[in-house]
Amino acid sequence: MGKVSRIQDTEKENTASIPDLLGATDLIGNYSSILQITFYEDRGFQGRHYECSSDCPNLQPYVSRCNSVRVDSGSWMIYEQPNYQGRQYFLRRGDYPDYQQWMGINDTIRSCCLIPQTSSHRLRLYEREDHKGLMVELSEDCSCIQDRFHLSEVRSLHVLEGCWVLYEMPNYQGRQYLLRPQEYRRYHDWGAVDAKAGALRRVVDLY
Numbered sequence: 001m002g003k004v005s006r007i008q009d010t011e012k013e014n015t016a017s018i019p020d021l022l023g024a025t026d027l028i029g030n031y032s033s034i035l036q037i038t039f040y041e042d043r044g045f046q047g048r049h050y051e052c053s054s055d056c057p058n059l060q061p062y063v064s065r066c067n068s069v070r071v072d073s074g075s076w077m078i079y080e081q082p083n084y085q086g087r088q089y090f091l092r093r094g095d096y097p098d099y100q101q102w103m104g105i106n107d108t109i110r111s112c113c114l115i116p117q118t119s120s121h122r123l124r125l126y127e128r129e130d131h132k133g134l135m136v137e138l139s140e141d142c143s144c145i146q147d148r149f150h151l152s153e154v155r156s157l158h159v160l161e162g163c164w165v166l167y168e169m170p171n172y173q174g175r176q177y178l179l180r181p182q183e184y185r186r187y188h189d190w191g192a193v194d195a196k197a198g199a200l201r202r203v204v205d206l207y
Helices: 145-149
Strands: 007-009 036-042 046-052 068-073 076-081 085-091 094-096 111-114 122-128 132-138 156-161 164-169 173-179 199-202
Antiparallel strands (some): 076 111, 122 132, 164 173
16 A cells, blocks of 8 residues: 655645655665655646555545656556556656646546566567567567567567566557566456557666
């Protein structure tokens, strides 16, 4: 459950707070900074907000809507629906003053998860279900799967190392899907409605 450090209206007097530290040890060296994401009800980091330092399956008790987000550290996936369902959006360290900045289509965000960090990344893409047909292996970001590998569709994949974000369209556009180290035998397994696969990005955060 997400840990609440502070819930308040930013128009009122601020009070100091210290975010909770995650118990998990990061896999990259001695990386140990405070991992935190803050959700704001209004644009420009205004209105009631909620500071979170771990996975949260339901944000609705804390914020009724989400129009801006600030990521102090870590890499996060935020979800349109509770329990990590619906459209997904990948966020790294930085400020997102309105939902268009994370390619959102509305102000509805209902859950979030912290993405584990690793020092290496590797996955295999397959043109057919159940890891059959043409296979290509990838260990770095790819802005256009079609141009690089001549794959018009990806129907199964196997993440060997690290976490990745798969984008529906080239140049990191369209729907996004978090991929963890495991086997995905068909595109439904990663939450997609079809086999479109435009780009891949490693989840890397060294802050």
